[in-house]
Amino acid sequence: MDSRNSPVDNLVLPLTKFSGGEVWLKDEDGTVPQSLEQVEVMGKAASIPTDKLIFNAKETLRCTLPWTGRRLVAELSLVGGSSDSDCASPRTNVGEPLDESSFEAIRDNYTSAKLTVQELELKFREEEKLGRMYPTTFATLAAEHGEGRVRVAAMGAVAKPDGTVRPLHDGTHGVRVNNGIHLVNQTATPGPAEVAHVVSSAKRSREAAFGISADVTAAHRLVKHRRKDHPLMACKADASSSVVWVNTVGTFGLSVASFWWSRLFGIVGRTVARALLQEWFYQLCYVDDMHGVFTGRQKFRNLVMWFVLYLALGTPFSFKKFKGGFKVPFVGYELGYAATVAWFRTDAKCSDGFVVIAGWELSDDTFSSRWFSLRLSPKDAPYLFDEKEKSQWASGSAELLATLAALHAFGYLSASVDRTLLDIECVADTDNQGNSRLLKKGSSTKWPLMLVNMQLSDLLLRASLKLLLNWRPRSENQHADDLTNEVFTSFSSEHRIDLRYADLPLALLHQLWETKESFDEARRAQAALAADASGHSLRKRKAEKTPW
Structure with missing residues (x-):
């Protein structure tokens, strides 16, 4: 059963010849x-005739029986909700309430339309040639549909730079057509989350992605309405004329326009997606703005197929608005697919008296890769060493510091305040499993890992950067390990980045470290004062403690 289906019956048509498959x-x-579910249920086997099979999918449990040959069928269904677009029925509108006004079957045009009568007349005649409008009179419409069903809406007009106008049909005030429309289904549109997912998925594919953005011309005017609704979509180019212009298609100013366009184009989009089978691609549609992104060796072939399929299905693109490349705009965002995913590997070596952090940027071979290797002393990074200048206990912190250093060395920490840019993703490989889990959790109370993590989080936020830290077995991170051992034979000195500890953006880390040192110093001074006052150290020997 399809509980979300409309009560309207489903229709199944056979597209190939096969045996069985009832x-x-x-x-x-x-x-x-x-x-x-281990229960025997009785039913009947309905064969699929050559003309059609009709059944109620909303209330009937069903399945497909075995078949031989190639079984390909088309099934048409209607998603739950009202399929009636009768705008005159007295219904309650869902969502934001519309303005209430006194009913007027014939509404006078607004000033903007009265000042552009000739332009509106020219626009309507162009629409007539396309089959979207036709001229008539009020009496003729009333004779066919009944006088009580004819609504002549007020028109407004917005001037365009090319001298033409955009007609604005007021289906609310006076004629109250919108007030009688009840849309029981919401229209889903892609938002920031969906756009971010597309960009993120394309980058995680580790392939060079190519994006394209397009615009559909007069999208809402592509939906045809039944003839009984035509009198509800009437208007005038010249309010003083007896000529009434009737819309036969979706009209900008009627609340059903975007709803039926989304349904129509949803069928087109799903057909294109099905034709591309298992090829990797994403497509988004926001009203009349489209965006597609393709990766892999066949990305340009798939892009052309995608485009040709839409054309074959009759999609009227506005070719002058096409944008394509590795950075393309889409509904206010600038989506970047090229050189925004950083792949590098890092490692750290902790020993007595020194720490080495190193990393290299992935490329075709290590000799063409940028790399760095930086030795740190207790004077440079005291938070990585204990009182005996041993650092092995701070290996996790040192490796996270190596990741931070790589982000800085390879230039990915430049701050961005451009709100139209989505977060860039940076993918790093490390052989420390704890740090990969730390990035997912987002916090730590371990010392000094907490310091490094807070500094790294601050830098990522300022740079609009999203860091994905993947764990790799140590055996698969050999080149980074060689760099920490200061073995540079696999790398070219020409591509070495001259990095010093003082160059790293660690202002917050140092501030937190100094605060911690000040606190420890104050605590030691307080303990010393208390000891001097009592003549005894606050830390008693075991023998001096009171027995149980």
Whole structure:
């Protein structure tokens, strides 16, 4: 059963010849049993005739029986909700309330339309040639549909730079057409989360992605309305004329325009997606703005197929608005697919008296890769050493510091305040599993890992950067390990980045470290004062403590 389907019956049409493959429909009076969840249920086997098979998918449990040959069928269904677009029926609108006004079957045009009568007349005649409007009179419409069903809406007009105008049909005030429309289904549109997911997925594919953005011309005017609704979409170019212009398609100013366009174009988009089978691509549609992104060796072939399929299905693109490349605009965002994913590997070596952090940027071979290797002393990074200048205990912190150093060395920490740019993703490989989990968790109370993590988080936020830290086995991170051992034979000195500890952006880390040192110093001074006052150290020997 499809509980979200409309009560309207489903239609199944066979597209190929095959044997068997009947649709089993639950029926208590049927003679064909099926085992459903270990329970035998009776039903009937409905063969699919060459003309059509019709059944109620909303209320009928069903399945497909075995077949031989190639079974390909088309199934048409309607998503739950009202399929009636009768705008005159008295219904309550859902969502934001519309302005209430006194009913007027014939509404006078607004000033903007009265000042552009000739331009509106020219626009309407162009629409007539395309089959989207036709001229008539009020009496003719009333004779065919009834006088009480004819609504002549007020028109407004917005001037365009090319001298033409955009007609604005007021379906709310006076004629109250919008007030009588009840849309029981919401229209889903892609938002920031969906756009971010597309960009993120394209980057995680580790392939060079190519994006394209397009615009559909007069999208809402591509939906045809039934003839009984035509009198509800009437208007005038010249308010003083007896000529009434009737819309036969979706009209900007009626609340059903975007709803039916999304339904129509949803069918087109799903058809294109199905034709591309298992090829990797994403497509988004926001009203009449489209965006597609393709990766892999065949990305340009798939892009051309995608484009040709839309054209074959009759999509009227505005070719002058096409944008394509590795950085393309889409509904206010600038989506970047090229050189925004950083792949590098890092490692750290902790020993007595020194720490070495190193990393290299992935490329075709290590000799063409940028790399760095930086030795740190207790004077440079005291937070990585204990009182005996041993650092092995701070290996996790040192490796996270190596990741931070790589982000800085390879130039990915430049701050960005451009709000139209989505977060850039940076992918790093490390052989420390704890740090990869730390990035997912987002916090730590371990010392000094907490310091390094806070500094790194601050830098990532300022740079609009998203860091994905993947764990790799140590055996798969050999080149980074060689760099920490100061073995540079696999790398070219020409591509070495001259990096010093003082160059790293660690102002917050140093501030936190100094605060911690000040606190420890104050605590030691307080303990010393207390000891001097009592003549005894606050830390008693075990023998001096009071017995139980």
